[in-house]
Amino acid sequence: MRASRLVSLLLLLQNRGRMTAAALAAELEVSVRTVYRDVESLVAAGVPVCGEAGHDGGYTLLDGYRTRLTGLTAGEAEALFLAALPGPAAELGLGSVLAAAELKLAAALPVELRRQARGIRERFHLDAPGWYREADDVPHLPAVAAAVWQRRAVQVRYRRWYAPRVVERRLEPYGIVLKAGSWYVVARADADAPRTYRVSQILELRPLNEEFTPPADFDLASYWREHTGQLQESLWQGRAEIRISPAGAERLRELGIPAVVDAVDAGEEEQPGGWRRALIPIESLTHAEGELLRLGAQVEVVRPPELRKRMAATGAALAALYG
Structure with a gap:
């Protein structure tokens, strides 16, 4: 753990330049006294860390000193390869740049670490768009x-x-x-x-x-x-009281509307049958009708009356169509 912290301290000074002991302590989540001891250890190991007192003081590396040590652990290398997303990078016009960066990163890693990092692509793949819809066409x-x-x-x-x-x-x-x-x-x-x-x-x-x-x-x-928080709040224009069966509640989870799922979970369970009575947020009568119809006979709208009438009218029309 201490060796990893020493590497992190060295890389912080290399990448950011002058830093105070307090700033280093905050970055490394240790005490200032620990930073003093770590700097002494680096100096003893031959790393040219220079310290200056005063308001504008702090620690720096001697001009021109740079280390080739990356300090990457196996997990960190894997995370970097996982963060390299070829699809989005290609859409941004950076596909070839990403590929070149990956080659350079791989070449800088030891053989075993390189093998572990590349293995991440064999086990994880990001497919950002939702089911049953294509990604946006974004020529610009x-x-x-x-x-x-x-x-x-x-x-x-x-x-x-x-x-x-x-x-x-x-x-x-x-x-x-x-x-x-x-x-x-x-x-x-x-x-x-x-x-x-x-x-x-x-x-x-x-x-x-x-x-x-x-x-x-x-x-x-x-x-x-x-x-996104403001957008989510602005979507909900009203409330509807419903009764929903256990099967309907399970189906609701699959549809993935967290605010509605939370409202159903907070509802009161009725006996027998396990149906629940809940007050759920809705965007509009039209939107609520479309979403609740997806649950079929596993949900009943209690109020508002306008939404209940819409559901009943659509149900009657379906019965007539299929009767």
Whole structure:
């Protein structure tokens, strides 16, 4: 464990430059006193670590010193190969770059570690899109990725779901997200706050010779967590009371709507038969009707009356059609 920590300390100094003992302690999750001891051990082993006192002080490596030691364990090497996703990389136009990087990484590893790392591809495969749907057609994704990387604005024609359906936008793309097989770009239009655009809905794209600088406090991962949380909350426009059988509850889990599943689990079980009465969130009457019809006779809508009438009317129509 200590040897691994010494390697990590050395690589931190090599990659980040000057760091204080407190910063190193925070990164390594140890005490400052432990950092002092580790630095002494590195110096004793011949590593040229220099320390400077004062407000702007800290530890650095002697100029020009670099180690070829990667410090990779078998698990870390496997994780790196698992993180290399050929499908998304190819869509971004980085397939050949990824392949070259993998070759260089493999060449730098010892033979046994290389064998273990390559074995990860024989055991794991990522298929991002959901069942029964194709991945998005994203011809403009490489251009969007280039704009994100180069921090250059783009002019797009974008198709949205509400009127006017097709709009012109000048976008400053901050970052790209792959979610369940669909690509999204987080971008700022004009003076607006950042918004999310689906890359497959970009009809035309023209790169602009205009550089931009994202806000210093913008963090893509934090934005996405907040955005998806707000989107999920905004979807639920109402509540419906239902009775659902054990078979219906099991089928509901297969459909994979966590908020509805949680609501059913929190419901009250009826006897006999194990049916449960629950208050579930719904997007709209139309959407709720379509989703609940997938459960057939394993669910009964109690209220609202409008949804119950819709279910009854559709059930009568089905009975007439098949009767």
